Amino acid sequence: MEPIAVARAAEENPYLLGVYAPVADEITSSDLEVIGEIPRDLNGVYLRNGPNRQYPADGRYHWFDGDGMVHAVHFENGKARYRNRFIRTAAFHEESKQGRALWTGVMENPAGNPFGNTHGLGLKDSANTDVIFHRGKVLATWYLCGSPYALDPLSLETIGAEDFLGTLAGDMMAHPKVDEATGELFWFDYGPEAPYMRYGVISPEGTVSHVADVSLPGPRLPHDMALTENYAVLMDLPLLQDQDARRAGKYRIQFDRSLASRFGVIPRYGSDVRWFEAKPCYIYHVVNSWEQGDEIIMDVCRVKNPSHAPRVKTPLAAMLAYLRLDAHLYRYRFNLRTGAVAEGPLDDVNLEFPSVDSRIVSRPHRYSYNMRLSSDFTLLFDALVRYDSSTGAKEIHEFGPGRWGSEAPFAPRDGSTGETDGYLVSFVTDERENRSEVAVFDAADVAAGPVGRVLLPQRVPVGFHATWVRMDQLRSWPS
Ligand SMILES: [Fe+2]
Secondary structure (H helix, E strand, O other), X not given: OOOOOOOOOXXXXXXXXXXXXXOOOOXXXXXXXXXXXXXXXXXXXXXXXXXOOOOOOOOOOOHHHOOEEEEEEEEEOOEEEEEEEEOOOHHHHHHHHHOOOOOOOOOOOOOOOOOOOOOOOOOOOOOOOEEEEEOOEEEEEOOOOEOOEEEOOOOOOEEEEOOOOOOXXXXXXXXXXXXXXXXXXXXXXXXXXXXXXXXXXXXXOOOEEEEEEEEOOOOOOOOOOEEOOOEEEEEEOOEEEOHHHHHOOOOOEEEOOOOOEEEEEEEOOOOOOEXXXXXXXXXXEEEEEEEEOOEEEEEEEEEOOOOOOOOOOOHHHHHHHHOOOOEEEEEEEEEXXXXXXEEEXXXXXXXXXXXXXXXXXXXXXXXXXXXXXXXXXXXXXXXEEEEEOOOOOEEEEEOOOOEEEOOOOEEEOOOOOOOOOEEEEEEXXXXXXXXXXXXXXXXXXXXXXXXXXXXXXXXXXXXXXXXXXXXXXXXXXXX
């Protein structure tokens, strides 16, 4: 591992500079320069969430602290429109009223913060992590579990905290899973009090239709879950919040290598969890999962060693070390008849932010679309990788020196018939030119590079998760 660069002062935090620097303006623009061509059969919206702080807060800044901002490009009949908006959360409104920061970040004591999420962490729920589409709305979610905030998919206006007609008590994690075949949404919530996790389902009608307590040995920090046609898979991974630090008002996490990774298989509408044990690791993101014979197969991006000890012990070095991510495609097989677990790597490239064709989540996939992590000391994606899980073959597009991509979901073309019959869409930010574009790739020929590039009116800061919403999904939920 290369040495970790340490910034000399708080204001040199690299996550506030260059390609990460927040943008102040909310822009709507349809007059955009196109290089190449925007395919006419690409119709829908690419949305990407990420941290973008509005006001500087006292103390140290962590990349995850920024206020949520969604950047979106709406493609229609060969034309593109760009728009970016802050997610107007309850905390964002409070700070806007006062014209200054009221919350500290995760690296500071939250004791004086006005309010937090229902975990009692006292941290600002910024909804800055993922965006998903369910029942005509985009839901913006937060990595530590928060209120999902509903946004209009075209105007990006914040509709408000989504409580599913008053039926959602508690919070929702960052990566709820939509089954497009049934219209259901699957989620979990976790916190510092026993039983530490709750699993639930939102019905196609938009209300909570099932909740089950999931008992864990202690508080955990799960990030994602998997879904198959009949089951959900929940995770109890040995990355723990340090409870002594928590009592002292500090947020600190540690990896306990002596504990197993545990995967809990629960029927979609069940309450009995069957646990499968595997080698210790951490998993941010699931690629996809499905049933095959007696087995559940689950592909993930697995982090073998989530605790990178910084060489210099400063808070900033600790954050930079924590954000160093070494993840590889990895497959688990859980045998529901025998209880056996098989696990092993699929590939050795450092890949994260995976996605598959959203129409087949929870059913077998062949292709996944992944971002390659650069070896820089901050988190950056230097290539887009299509991985063929049936052959292990990879198709790679490198963005080029000083150019960084963002999560690139599959965007089916109009009338699409399969997993590569469409496009991949990604923001690409050029650190030398200090500007961004949205790039469109043919999913069947990723290595050929973008078929079209749309130059954007402002830089899109490097951020977190993205989604694609098809035109037919927008049309089925008229606003
Ligand atoms: Fe995530």
